[in-house]
Amino acid sequence: MKKKPSAKITHLLDTSALIAYLAEEGGAAKVKEVRHISALPFIVLSELYYVTWRQQDQALADRTIEEVLTWRLPVVYPDQRLSLSAGYVKARYHLGIADSFIAATALAYGATLLTKDPDFRVLGQDLKLLFLE
Known part of the structure; x- marks a missing residue:
């Protein structure tokens, strides 16, 4: 992880959020x-880009990322510690690598993860989750 931003991050947004x-x-x-009071794990930008491109087109994917970046939310990039934590999450909970980075980031910050993705339920009480409906 890069240095934590000075503002307190209490929530992380996953791609579905x-x-x-x-x-x-x-x-x-x-x-x-x-x-x-939210941040984005770096991989969320990649997922948002490819999902938008796949479901719509590249031009909309470009505009969508540009819009999200105007929000000026902190983007959390992995350092060695976060990368290893994501590996641990993947090995223990059998999530995909993107979800493993997202979960590891939430755990590192002690942040609540906003999501619609039921795959995160396997973390049980280890991760603070807020499921969107």
């Missing part, structure tokens, strides 16, 4: 409520 917000789906209001 960003999509819910951008598409005004269920849970969008909660994302809006906590956006100012």
